Amino acid sequence: MKKVEQLGTESSWKRTLRASSVQEETKECLDRLNEAFRMYMLQFSLAADTKLTKLVNAMQVMTLSSNSTIPVDRTEPDEIRRIPAENITFVDETSCQRMRGCTIRFGNARMIDWTGHQRAVIVKRFQAMDTCEDRARDAFDAEIELRRDLLHASFARMLGISIASRRTKMIVIEAGAISAYHYLQTLSGLEHFLEHARIMCEFVAGYRFLGEHGGSWRGGYQDVLLSAQDKRLCIGGLGRMDGRCEDSGWRVNEAFNRLRDGDDWIAGGSWSLEENADEFERLRKSATKWNEEKTAENARDLFDWLGWWSGSNEIERGTETPPTVGEIGWRDGKNWNPIPLVHHFPLAQPLQYQINAFRWREGDWETIVGTQIEGFTRWSIDASPGEEIYLGTYVRSYRTNKIFDFFYGSALSLAKDFGVDVASLRLVYRTGFDVYACLTISNEQFSAVYYFACPPTPDGTVPDPPGFWSRCPYPLCSDCRLHADAAQVGFEVVPVIEYQKINDRLLSLVQDLDAHDFLPIPDISYASDPSFATISEVSDQQAPDPIITPRGKKRHAKDLFSIFSKRRKVSNS
Ligand SMILES: [Zn+2]
Numbered sequence: 001m002k003k004v005e006q007l008g009t010e011s012s013w014k015r016t017l018r019a020s021s022v023q024e025e026t027k028e029c030l031d032r033l034n035e036a037f038r039m040y041m042l043q044f045s046l047a048a049d050t051k052l053t054k055l056v057n058a059m060q061v062m063t064l065s066s067n068s069t070i071p072v073d074r075t076e077p078d079e080i081r082r083i084p085a086e087n088i089t090f091v092d093e094t095s096c097q098r099m100r101g102c103t104i105r106f107g108n109a110r111m112i113d114w115t116g117h118q119r120a121v122i123v124k125r126f127q128a129m130d131t132c133e134d135r136a137r138d139a140f141d142a143e144i145e146l147r148r149d150l151l152h153a154s155f156a157r158m159l160g161i162s163i164a165s166r167r168t169k170m171i172v173i174e175a176g177a178i179s180a181y182h183y184l185q186t187l188s189g190l191e192h193f194l195e196h197a198r199i200m201c202e203f204v205a206g207y208r209f210l211g212e213h214g215g216s217w218r219g220g221y222q223d224v225l226l227s228a229q230d231k232r233l234c235i236g237g238l239g240r241m242d243g244r245c246e247d248s249g250w251r252v253n254e255a256f257n258r259l260r261d262g263d264d265w266i267a268g269g270s271w272s273l274e275e276n277a278d279e280f281e282r283l284r285k286s287a288t289k290w291n292e293e294k295t296a297e298n299a300r301d302l303f304d305w306l307g308w309w310s311g312s313n314e315i316e317r318g319t320e321t322p323p324t325v326g327e328i329g330w331r332d333g334k335n336w337n338p339i340p341l342v343h344h345f346p347l348a349q350p351l352q353y354q355i356n357a358f359r360w361r362e363g364d365w366e367t368i369v370g371t372q373i374e375g376f377t378r379w380s381i382d383a384s385p386g387e388e389i390y391l392g393t394y395v396r397s398y399r400t401n402k403i404f405d406f407f408y409g410s411a412l413s414l415a416k417d418f419g420v421d422v423a424s425l426r427l428v429y430r431t432g433f434d435v436y437a438c439l440t441i442s443n444e445q446f447s448a449v450y451y452f453a454c455p456p457t458p459d460g461t462v463p464d465p466p467g468f469w470s471r472c473p474y475p476l477c478s479d480c481r482l483h484a485d486a487a488q489v490g491f492e493v494v495p496v497i498e499y500q501k502i503n504d505r506l507l508s509l510v511q512d513l514d515a516h517d518f519l520p521i522p523d524i525s526y527a528s529d530p531s532f533a534t535i536s537e538v539s540d541q542q543a544p545d546p547i548i549t550p551r552g553k554k555r556h557a558k559d560l561f562s563i564f565s566k567r568r569k570v571s572n573s
Pocket of ligand 1: 471472473474477478479480
């Protein structure tokens, strides 16, 4: 600063100096001015920063002490943070689930946290139909009690609750996660299977942990979330959390199927959590081993697990003349084009009831596992007076493992022989009937009713009526049967066919096995000599693009099938 003043006072005599020296003086003066300004700014910002830090710290202490009031009683749990509804901005609603007396809505939202920052959260809103409805309150209370205990890496943390009104209560859950399904879609072939298996093993750990706290989880394929950073499973953000830990077995199986197929079919099997856990571990091992070393043994192991990965079945209901189980062919529109194959092993297992049925409860189908008793299949159902019970039971004939192996082993060859795309090939995976039974309970008081499914007849149909209801667990006791009058009992029988296809990811696995010469290609014998029928036609046309199938070829194959259909049926049995 001094220099500036000097410049002014000394300027009268310095004017006589040479021009260059004046320039030097000016430059030096400017430099010093600049330096002084920088020093000033630095000292100012340091001071400001110290002051601001003090202020922020003080505010943190203040908010912490006002937010988390530690209860006086040492045994009392911490209070759950109340988040004012006005601090929550709703972005969109992702799902809505209607239960009796209450609607549960999930949505993405932004919350203003104590530092004043916006934070992405998931909001689960419990909306009661009316304010004196107990169900909504119970569901809400039970869920927050359960969530307080979920201090585990696999679970999304509850940040607090918000009571918007007497009707609407909300649970605020941390967000910042990505959809597991969409993540898996970005992976191809083996990498996809490895990650899917890894996620399922983490799922098991999550269910085990939930089980220790008396809880369970169920959700759709889009409800399975991973942490955005390390792709760790992070369940509980979406979906339903409840106290049915005995259901964790079929629920983890359902989660596997839903994540694989990208749909929300009801799909739980009858295995326990630990049985499923075992399978997931082995599944993961088989994929890992093949990934590490391409040996014949590892190839065989991987091939044995293909059944688990082949989902995305196509289901067709109400078909009058269904194809038989174990047939291989392709579909164009509604037409089924079977490939006339001759097999020397059984293709189908006998028609029987699946042990797991589905019960309509609180707006959702849930698995219930039955038992076999004296030739009947029995399901036990808890019931309350005046309740309507809906039960979906399934009669199915499954393909055998042999025809499944044949399908995967031969698919590349079959597609080539018939000039069709491998992805268009189908195996008739199972056929049968969906049998829906419904019962309206009278006002009589009893805690449980039993549904008995009569065994299917040998000619492959379902008896009429397909089953009966009883008040006692013994099918042969006729005294306790609930007699069917039209108003009380209803049945519906719908024929079903399920086709299995080879999706892109499985195809890459099959091609990988083939490339290493480890694909178990079976002997394929067509029901006629293919050299004059199909093969010659393929070589005639030599279509450069095997996906394009000339119409004539398909018709040809179909004619072949109709000619040899009798022989084919014999060879099936
Ligand atoms: Zn009885």
